[in-house]
Amino acid sequence: MDIFVTLAINGLAQGALLFLLASGLSIILGLMGVVNFTHGTLFIWGGYVYIWIFGLTGSFVLGLLGAMVVAFAMGVFFEKFFVSRVYGNVPAQILITLGLQVIFTELVRVIWGATPLSIGRPTFLAGAWDISGVVIVHYRIFLIAIGLVIAVGIHLLLNKTKIGMIVRAGVQRPDMVRALGININTYFTLVFAGGAALAGLAGALYAPLVGSMTSTAGMHNQVLAFIVVVVGGMGSFIGSAGGSVLLGLMGSGVAWFAPGLATIANVGLMAIVLAFKPSGLFGLAVKK
Amino acid sequence: MILKKDISKKMMIFLGVLLAALVVLPHVSTLSTTALFSRIFIMAIYAMSYDILRGYMGFINLGHALFFGSGAYIVGILFNNIGNTVPMFILAIVITLVYSSIAAFIMGKIVFRSKGGGAASVVAGAMTTLALGEIVRHTAERWRDVTMGADGLSFRIPQMFSDRTMFYYYALVFLIVMTLILRQFINSPTGRVLMSIRENEQRAEFLGFDTEKYKLIGLQVAGIASGFSGVMFGVMNRFVNTELLTVQQTLNALLMTLVGGTGTLYGAIIGSGFVNIVQSQLLNFRSVHPIFERWLLFFGAMYVIVVIFMPKGFMGLYYSITDKRRAKIKNHAVKQTAGKS
């Protein structure tokens, strides 16, 4: 029984991180139809910037904020100068975002070196509770809380604000949003950069969880986030939340009971979802 | 009409000269240039197989490297475990053929479920294939007894392949044969149906074509061609590792087709030449300046530059020039006849 509690917490914490990556990816995909391969590099930039700022100031919060600000700025740069040139052209998007991913991942190696940088957890989150044999790591609880806060925040933003309305409308009919007099390109930039900031945050939170950051962590997490998007349903915010939790829990379960089958389990889940519900578990199925 | 014939005649002469030059090349160049060209030939097949999907079917396969890498692994494993003989090479070709058709069938069954075309299904297909490719890469990494995992697998090759110059000719023949086969496929009735599916899947369906079946065939042909080029690539390098199964490897094919021009088949050959030459030049520059240690920076920049400044690739450039020239001649002719009357 105890192991299930531990696994559930591990899974939810993992799911929270995945959610930060996948939610941005999913909305970018839904609104702009862009398969964004820069998400992985934004993730590691978030991690490295966090380590750098944490090393300078010793402040956890400043580190997280710094990671988000840098990733947001990178997102604006990517969208304004590159991605916006190739809307509607999927292969070109894949290549251009991948090119940026290769360049910026290599830049990480130039700046911080190719060897992994290790980083501890901040002291106030470093501990663990021991409740009658069940070890609950503070940092994982913290991740779950952050995930929840961000999820609620995005939910409110999408459903209670005009920006959210326009984004939801744009996911379905970008041409009609334009025809109503709204400059949707501004929202494209905003959403892209917002997604980037969340990816940066995910990277910053990931580094203390695993205790280090490497330049290869980006692609791996990006592929996982893509799987979440497919499983949850493209462009669906609820889908990326549900899919992240599902994949996180499954991941921690598989890692315990059948390590080595992790990727196969994830992809297997995706194949099953695609076979029976191609629009994803929470797919909107409105977008043509 | 005469004009068209004229051009194809010029083309024939050009191809003849090119072939003669390629036959002579190993005797006048350094060994490393010969090796570079062998690589270009083999990668060209890989790129062409990708162009069938991308250019002729409008399908973005991000797991395409699984065919290529598997081909290389199959030949490596056979040479390593049974013997580095020519019959084993033939067996590797046969197994790759079977393996690629089955893998393509499974991949297609999953991916082509969501019908109707459109950006959403292209994207869904891209992500699904990405994940399928990851499964194979992961399997190769875990199956250490046979594949040596992340260390990679080195193996000896049969005597007949070990001479670099001879191998150059094998690669050249391989390129020519595969180009003819793939060209035949593109021009076959099946190829034409695929093109009509690319233009308008629904219409093709209304015309009574089982579009899923045709797409499956297209994917199988591309998978097999990719697998074969993987076998040759493995033999050339005498080494195979999981790098050959990564998304990066798939994107190299995408880059090559894009540089050359998609939907042109031959563009892939030009793309392979360009990308591989640039890559080897960048690696050579490492001794000139330490920044070229970071050749990936330039490689990434190439992706971006190609997409922004050369969206139709070299073949697109070529066509736009010849089209302009043709239009010019036509205009000229029109003016002349107008002047006469």
Place this chain on the structure above:
Amino acid sequence: MSSLLKVDNLESYIGLFTILHDVNLEINKGEAVALLGRNGAGKTTFLKTLMNLVDTRSGSIELNGKSLVGIPTHKIAKMGIGYVPEDYGVFDALTIEENLKVAMWKEDKETLERLDYVLELFPDLKIAYKRMAKTLSGGQRQMLSISRALVNKNQILLIDEPSKGLAPVVIEKLAHALKEISQNTTVLLVEQNFAMACAVADKFFIISEGRTVESGSIKDLMKDKELQHKHLGVV
């Protein structure tokens, strides 16, 4: 009267195909104009060209003397053009209220007054105000789409085949509402349904194979059976 919308020698294309070859028309302030023609004549493409959703090759489009050619769609809309597309363009994942709110350029007193006005005009929408738009019927979608174009202070409404696919009762209701709308706003109505066009418009243009071929008063057209037969296929 001053001309509000003036189109000269307009040629537009989609991909490789030229759809409009030579369209000329002029609409004055306050007029209700019907754009008629057979299926595939280029009526819908014409409206899309006005909104720059389809590319213009040559010719001019002027709204109050200002050129619209090459201007981004959202700026054209802001210049005072309300567009009601053929497929309604309703946002399914939004409620009716949100659909209307997204459309509003600002939420001042005037806009809210216009909102009240459209909700009175279409009571159906008022009843279903908080419901998701995906639950609406075709007629209700049409009403929502028209309302969305009315909440802003537009100079002209472009309405693409409002009667398409709707039941006769609903068409009658819509025709009535459109007639009322046209009292206050300039309307350009694309229609196949001749009765609907007659009920709303007072002037007409006919497009055939991408060219404007006839124009005049709709009353004259009602009498001219031969012209009707030639371009509209009505008997």
